[in-house]
Amino acid sequence: MAEMSVIWLRVAAVLYSLGLLHAILTLVRRREHLFDVALGAFGLGSVFHFVSIIEEGIVNHRWPITNFYETLSMCAFLIAVLYLLVHWRYKVESLSVFLFPLVFVMALVATLGNPVSAWSSPVVRDTWLTVHIVLVLLGYAALLFTAVASVVYLFQERELKAKKPRKFYYRLPPLGTLDDLISKSMAVGFVLITLAVIAGSTWAFVELKTAWIQQPKIVISFFTWGVYLALVCLRITAGWRGRKAAIMTVTLVGFSAITWAAHARLGSLLLK
Amino acid sequence: MKLLITGVSHKTAPVEVRECLAFREETLPAALADLKSRDGVSEAVILSTCNRVEITVTTEDSSDPRAIVDSFLADHKAVSPGAGGPHFYRHEGRDAIHHLFRVAASLDSMVVGEPQILGQLKAAYAAARNAGAVRGWLDGVFTRAFSVAKRVRSETGIGQMAVSVSYAAVELARKIFGPLSNRTVMIVGAGKMSELAARHLRRSGASHVFVTNRTPERAVEMAELFQGTPVDYTRFTAMLPEADIVIASSAAPHYILRKDEMLRVIAARRNRPMFLIDIAVPRNIEPSVNEIDNVFLYDIDDLQEVVNANLRERMKEAEHAEALVAEEVGRMMARLKAAEVAPTIVGLQEQLEQIRAAEVEKARRKYGPFTPEQEEAVEALTRGIINKIAHGPISELRSHAGHPEGAHVIAAIRKAFHLQD
Numbered sequence: 001m002a003e004m005s006v007i008w009l010r011v012a013a014v015l016y017s018l019g020l021l022h023a024i025l026t027l028v029r030r031r032e033h034l035f036d037v038a039l040g041a042f043g044l045g046s047v048f049h050f051v052s053i054i055e056e057g058i059v060n061h062r063w064p065i066t067n068f069y070e071t072l073s074m075c076a077f078l079i080a081v082l083y084l085l086v087h088w089r090y091k092v093e094s095l096s097v098f099l100f101p102l103v104f105v106m107a108l109v110a111t112l113g114n115p116v117s118a119w120s121s122p123v124v125r126d127t128w129l130t131v132h133i134v135l136v137l138l139g140y141a142a143l144l145f146t147a148v149a150s151v152v153y154l155f156q157e158r159e160l161k162a163k164k165p166r167k168f169y170y171r172l173p174p175l176g177t178l179d180d181l182i183s184k185s186m187a188v189g190f191v192l193i194t195l196a197v198i199a200g201s202t203w204a205f206v207e208l209k210t211a212w213i214q215q216p217k218i219v220i221s222f223f224t225w226g227v228y229l230a231l232v233c234l235r236i237t238a239g240w241r242g243r244k245a246a247i248m249t250v251t252l253v254g255f256s257a258i259t260w261a262a263h264a265r266l267g268s269l270l271l272k
Numbered sequence: 273m274k275l276l277i278t279g280v281s282h283k284t285a286p287v288e289v290r291e292c293l294a295f296r297e298e299t300l301p302a303a304l305a306d307l308k309s310r311d312g313v314s315e316a317v318i319l320s321t322c323n324r325v326e327i328t329v330t331t332e333d334s335s336d337p338r339a340i341v342d343s344f345l346a347d348h349k350a351v352s353p354g355a356g357g358p359h360f361y362r363h364e365g366r367d368a369i370h371h372l373f374r375v376a377a378s379l380d381s382m383v384v385g386e387p388q389i390l391g392q393l394k395a396a397y398a399a400a401r402n403a404g405a406v407r408g409w410l411d412g413v414f415t416r417a418f419s420v421a422k423r424v425r426s427e428t429g430i431g432q433m434a435v436s437v438s439y440a441a442v443e444l445a446r447k448i449f450g451p452l453s454n455r456t457v458m459i460v461g462a463g464k465m466s467e468l469a470a471r472h473l474r475r476s477g478a479s480h481v482f483v484t485n486r487t488p489e490r491a492v493e494m495a496e497l498f499q500g501t502p503v504d505y506t507r508f509t510a511m512l513p514e515a516d517i518v519i520a521s522s523a524a525p526h527y528i529l530r531k532d533e534m535l536r537v538i539a540a541r542r543n544r545p546m547f548l549i550d551i552a553v554p555r556n557i558e559p560s561v562n563e564i565d566n567v568f569l570y571d572i573d574d575l576q577e578v579v580n581a582n583l584r585e586r587m588k589e590a591e592h593a594e595a596l597v598a599e600e601v602g603r604m605m606a607r608l609k610a611a612e613v614a615p616t617i618v619g620l621q622e623q624l625e626q627i628r629a630a631e632v633e634k635a636r637r638k639y640g641p642f643t644p645e646q647e648e649a650v651e652a653l654t655r656g657i658i659n660k661i662a663h664g665p666i667s668e669l670r671s672h673a674g675h676p677e678g679a680h681v682i683a684a685i686r687k688a689f690h691l692q693d
Contacts, residue, residue, distance in 0.1 A: 029365040164577060169581075173450075174446055176448065239566075242542055
């Protein structure tokens with residue numbers, strides 16, 4: 001990608017990141033606080049994004065859709081424009097919870113197409129990777145907590161539906177309390193995993209140059225993050241609780257386990 | 273010191289007997305003063321509630337507490353435990369303490385675990401104190417009973433589960449929503465039962481109440497009662513997505529809320545849970561509504577079932593509570609035993625120490641002054657002698673504490689060592 005084009009795209013990604021913040025706040029507070037600001041930033045971001053794409057086309061004298069990064073950038077841009085149009089016509093705030101973070105991550109990945117110079121020092125490299133690992137582990141802990149709370153929720157819900165109080169009914173906490181816990185731990189987990197994905201992908205980008213995106217474990221990571229995003233979105237927009245939410249959370253734990261397994265050799269990289 | 277509790281309760285006497293024996297609050301001070309003034313009575317407490325009347329007295333060892341209480345009851349209530357026969361129970365000594373602890377912990381109540389009895393017992397104790405009928409010994413026993421009751425309440429779940437239908441509804445609402453603050457209640461059909469349930473919910477923190485009724489005047493009236501909002505009966509379903517808790521008790525002969533309607537409501541609520549309480553007969557809400565995710569529908573029988581389960585759970589908790597009370601009684605008895613012989617032991621030790629000090633002084637005047645080494649040797653020698661002498665009587669006192677013959681042993685030792693009373 002052309003140098004200026006990447007800079008414009010980075011500016012766009014920074015503006016899009018406000019959308020991610022909006023999604024997280026909505027999950028925690030259950031009310032749309034930051035929507036207007038995030039929407040403004042999103043619109044402005046899409047302008048920079050547009051500039052980036054035009055710049056890329058002018059510099060290379062061709063349509064900027066010839067490699068993975070260019071197509072990803074274009075795809076993110078189209079989603080952004082489509083959302084802005086649909087929102088202008090139909091006022092669909094709820095979709096933003098899903099689309100804002102998605103467009104942000106797509107734009108972020110698209111900026112990582114040009115190889116940069118190698119690590120300034122091995123300490124930075126190792127610290128960066130350690131931060132990534134710590135974030136992932138904390139994120140997994142929050143996710144596991146969410147899963148356990150979801151299963152407990154399921155039990156208590158069954159008890160209440162069955163109308164015949166048994167041991168669980170008396171011992172388990174109220175549904176409302178569990179629901180609150182699930183929302184909070186899910187939000188914390190999502191923030192941690194998102195930061196971990198950003199840290200991990202940028203690390204891999206510097207380490208492996210342009211080849212980073214072809215790594216299966218990175219593809220799996222993005223997929224798992226996508227599932228997490230979908231879960232967060234369904235919870236906010238459709239209020240998924242009980243059985244559906246429990247199944248989905250447990251599925252997410254499964255994907256996370258696969259992702260973990262795919263990364264199991266990461267530790268050895270630290271010793272390289 | 274003798275302790276006796278004489279009484280009748282819902283378990284031993286019908287209301288006709290209990291009402292004859294009850295002491296009204298205003299007659300209590302005079303009755304306490306009379307009881308206290310009787311020969312041999314040291315302390316007295318009278319507990320009078322709708323479910324029990326109990327007279328607690330402590331007397332000197334030489335008096336017969338049964339005879340005293342009999343004559344007191346004969347004078348005041350024209351009935352005596354002798355004549356009252358099977359209705360009366362009497363508990364003495366350890367039994368009496370055990371009984372008092374059980375009563376305070378609400379293990380002897382009609383609804384096991386109900387909290388009122390502790391308050392009533394505290395009031396009876398306070399009345400006795402004000403009348404000057406309690407001084408020292410019963411203070412210790414009653415204070416202990418109150419803390420045992422507190423311990424039972426905090427360490428077992430005996431008072432936690434609702435045992436009335438309207439309160440069970442509140443408890444279920446708490447199980448669904450957690451704290452009820454910021455929850456909205458809608459009453460459909462302004463009846464007595466729904467009013468009671470709404471009152472409980474409001475007291476538990478529910479923030480707003482909507483009331484709808486076929487007769488709008490009644491809805492307005494009831495809405496005023498809860499500072500709520502009356503809603504037009506023909507349009508109340510439009511307001512349903514706002515309501516977290518719905519209490520239905522209208523006299524409609526058919527279902528007024530059906531499954532398809534509720535599916536729309538819950539979608540509009542984005543699946544936020546809803547608690548529907550149907551206390552109407554015939555029922556107001558289609559039973560299959562309970563199949564919808566995040567909707568919890570309870571009819572009057574379901575609520576009764578919860579109450580029954582709660583009662584069974586309370587009985588289980590009561591078993592733990594009984595063990596706890598038994599343990600506390602053991603502890604109290606050990607403490608009382610120690611307190612009974614403690615003055616004699618202290619007196620004995622002081623007496624011997626006085627003799628020793630006087631004899632050492634005499635020797636000092638005759639043979640002194642002693643060198644520090646000699647002083648030390650004399651101290652050690654004389655102390656050794658009095659400790660050896662005291663050992664026998666002290667261990668005898670300790671082993672007989674609390675036994676019937678304990679009083680004789682104490683008296684004999686006091687006499688032998690010339691201890692002052």
